[in-house]
Amino acid sequence: GFVASGVQLRQPLQLAFGVLTLLVGMVGVIALVVTLADITPLLLAPLLLGVGPALSLSRRSGQLEFNFVRVASESYRRRTYFQELLSRREYAKEVRAFALSQPLGEYHLDASTRYLGLLRPHVRKRQKYVLATVLTTGVLLAVGMLVLVLLLRYGWLTFAEAGAAALAIRMLSTQLSSLFVATNTIAETSIFVADLRKFIEETPVEPARA
Numbered sequence: 194g195f196v197a198s199g200v201q202l203r204q205p206l207q208l209a210f211g212v213l214t215l216l217v218g219m220v221g222v223i224a225l226v227v228t229l230a231d232i233t234p235l236l237l238a239p240l241l242l243g244v245g246p247a248l249s250l251s252r253r254s255g256q257l258e259f260n261f262v263r264v265a266s267e268s269y270r271r272r273t274y275f276q277e278l279l280s281r282r283e284y285a286k287e288v289r290a291f292a293l294s295q296p297l298g299e300y301h302l303d304a305s306t307r308y309l310g311l312l313r314p315h316v317r318k319r320q321k322y323v324l325a326t327v328l329t330t331g332v333l334l335a336v337g338m339l340v341l342v343l344l345l346r347y348g349w350l351t352f353a354e355a356g357a358a359a360l361a362i363r364m365l366s367t368q369l370s371s372l373f374v375a376t377n378t379i380a381e382t383s384i385f386v387a388d389l390r391k392f393i394e395e396t397p398v399e400p401a402r403a
Contacts, residue, residue: 204385211378218372225365232358233344239336240365243329247373250329254322255381261315262385268308275301326373334366
């Protein structure tokens, strides 16, 4: 396990925050779903159909982040280590005394080049997942509004019902976006927490002295 770093040790707190956000958001989603179902169940179909793709995107995004940390962890630590040797005051005397500025600078540049070479494609992939999630939410909102307009046009809804439904659809879209973010946080951090748990379980424990 590569989990003995601050990144993984912060994941349980983030997981708990994600679960709390999900629970709070679910309350709002349920209330809005009941409201729309009372007006007309047809409005729920396009909004709820996007839950599956959004959850799939969250799971893939979490696995992507986990794989990046696993691959880039060594380069990041080496980069940070050489950066501290070159910048912290307590090491300055030894660095000057042994003329280590140039070799340490070269090591730091090499580690930074490797890390940034891994970071750039990772950021591009994460941006694609974020864009896909935003597009999914936007398309669902647009389809929901289109269905609402058709129902109003053909007289299946009154103007008062249509106004209430439009507000509920917009609020539901916002709540679903928050749920997708919380789900992404849970999907991402749960992988780290599982790896951390495995690391702790496999770490030998020194027997207590009598």
